[in-house]
Amino acid sequence: MRITIIGAGISGLSLAYAILQNLSNIELKIFEKASHAGGKIWTEKSEGYLTEASVNGFLNNKPETLDLAHSLSLNILRSNDNARKRFILSNNKLQLIPNNPKAFFVSNFLSFFGRLRVLSEYFIPKGKDDDESLESFALRRVGREFYEKLLDPMASGIYAGDPSKMSIKSCFSKVFDIEKKYGSLIKGFVSMGKEAKRSGKKISAGPSGVLHSFSDGMYSLIDSLKINLGERIVIDKGLKAVQKNSDTYELFFQDGTTYQTDILIFAIPADDASAVLMSFDKKISEILQTIPYPPVTVVAIGTDKNKIKSNTDAFGFLIPAKENRKILGTLFDSSIFPHRAPDGKLLMRTFMGGVRSPEFAMLDDQLLIKTVLSELKGILRIDGEPDFIRIFRWQKAIPQYLVGHNEKLKMLDNELMRYKGLYLTGNAYRGVSVNDCIANSFILAKKIASSIGT
Numbered sequence: 001m002r003i004t005i006i007g008a009g010i011s012g013l014s015l016a017y018a019i020l021q022n023l024s025n026i027e028l029k030i031f032e033k034a035s036h037a038g039g040k041i042w043t044e045k046s047e048g049y050l051t052e053a054s055v056n057g058f059l060n061n062k063p064e065t066l067d068l069a070h071s072l073s074l075n076i077l078r079s080n081d082n083a084r085k086r087f088i089l090s091n092n093k094l095q096l097i098p099n100n101p102k103a104f105f106v107s108n109f110l111s112f113f114g115r116l117r118v119l120s121e122y123f124i125p126k127g128k129d130d131d132e133s134l135e136s137f138a139l140r141r142v143g144r145e146f147y148e149k150l151l152d153p154m155a156s157g158i159y160a161g162d163p164s165k166m167s168i169k170s171c172f173s174k175v176f177d178i179e180k181k182y183g184s185l186i187k188g189f190v191s192m193g194k195e196a197k198r199s200g201k202k203i204s205a206g207p208s209g210v211l212h213s214f215s216d217g218m219y220s221l222i223d224s225l226k227i228n229l230g231e232r233i234v235i236d237k238g239l240k241a242v243q244k245n246s247d248t249y250e251l252f253f254q255d256g257t258t259y260q261t262d263i264l265i266f267a268i269p270a271d272d273a274s275a276v277l278m279s280f281d282k283k284i285s286e287i288l289q290t291i292p293y294p295p296v297t298v299v300a301i302g303t304d305k306n307k308i309k310s311n312t313d314a315f316g317f318l319i320p321a322k323e324n325r326k327i328l329g330t331l332f333d334s335s336i337f338p339h340r341a342p343d344g345k346l347l348m349r350t351f352m353g354g355v356r357s358p359e360f361a362m363l364d365d366q367l368l369i370k371t372v373l374s375e376l377k378g379i380l381r382i383d384g385e386p387d388f389i390r391i392f393r394w395q396k397a398i399p400q401y402l403v404g405h406n407e408k409l410k411m412l413d414n415e416l417m418r419y420k421g422l423y424l425t426g427n428a429y430r431g432v433s434v435n436d437c438i439a440n441s442f443i444l445a446k447k448i449a450s451s452i453g454t
């Protein structure tokens, strides 16, 4: 039995690993277009800095990444406690986000009327069962102030997305489900809190948990998977097209070679899969084409801590759209994890672009650096010039789950039923985080194993 995975990002690699845990006597290959495995995950070490090109870490609120890391004997690194402190830029000043409901209601984070509006959520009737945008959901339930100040920047922070187009059902499914089940979010949290007390379990609606990574950065996970999978990974091997023969799939690569397989799994971005599948199945290809990816550029900057007047002993800050800034937000990497910068220095990474302002992600290097420095100097009150700068560009950064995303998934599942042994996985469908990618790989590996068993 030949099983072939296209794409050696974390989805493809963790799927390959999970398949080997579930099945023996198979011929497994992973074909990767780029000259190294890892996809969006990449870590660089230079000049005493350890810099992530994209992924900062993963939360411990889902077991799969931790389980995978344990089974690969990796040294898991917990983020510092000060990383629980997060700021929002509000009227050009950094404001601490209260970290629990009580602190939120007694603080001046929102105006008195803004807080009253949030509390009135208790009495607002349940909406229809349909999907809607994050913006329309939030305005309906918690009001404009809470939405503009907290939810809009959160949407940028996680998805680099536009809340007026993002699906509440697919991007924040737990919140969507709480409204459906309890009629109100406040009622839901109160009931869930009581239930949590009774059962001793922690329950949360959002991305809770503590951020984790590895001492040598996120690429350690990829390195370990590479060692584990060995020569099954073939790099510099981009797939161009696919053809179905009677019982097998014939793969046509960009280098002119071909390969036959019984089971074929795409673990590549939706638009890449769309291009490959264009002549194979137009309908599937067209659905995949409707999942957009905005560009995001990450600008890493290292500087002396004593040149910064603001408090950077925290996770970082996000910026609401109404602040009209050219950057989306900044993470204080060396405050989040130890040994990311030389002693006395701060490593921070600023995110530009997204759906909000794709043009800023596309600036040339010089203009990009000038823009980021001028924004950071104003916000963090930095003196002098930085001594370390690195730029990481992601042309197609994060897939956008737009309103109706769930319907697209149903259509894709329906279409795929016509092709035995053909699967789609990766961050374009059921979760963009590394945790989601790995969790989905584990589920798919079991599904494939049971399909072979039957």
Ligand SMILES: Cc1cc2nc3c(=O)[nH]c(=O)nc-3n(C[C@H](O)[C@H](O)[C@H](O)COP(=O)(O)OP(=O)(O)OC[C@H]3O[C@@H](n4cnc5c(N)ncnc54)[C@H](O)[C@@H]3O)c2cc1C
Pocket (backbone or CB within 6 Å): 006, 007, 008, 009, 010, 011, 012, 031, 032, 033, 034, 037, 038, 039, 040, 041, 053, 054, 055, 056, 057, 058, 237, 238, 239, 240, 267, 268, 269, 272, 273, 276, 296, 298, 394, 397, 398, 425, 426, 427, 428, 432, 433, 434, 435, 437
């Ligand atoms: C700036 C940024 C910051 C992020 N931060 C976080 C974070 O802190 N925490 C978190 O959990 N997640 C984060 N994410 C999301 C996370 O990085 C991704 O969701 C995840 O890494 C996606 O993995 P994947 O394997 O599904 O896709 P990818 O990593 O995109 O891998 C797909 C692979 O397929 C290959 N490929 C494409 N076409 C072909 C082809 N035709 N033939 C062969 N191979 C092909 C590509 O070269 C690539 O290697 C971030 C993403 C970005 C962009």
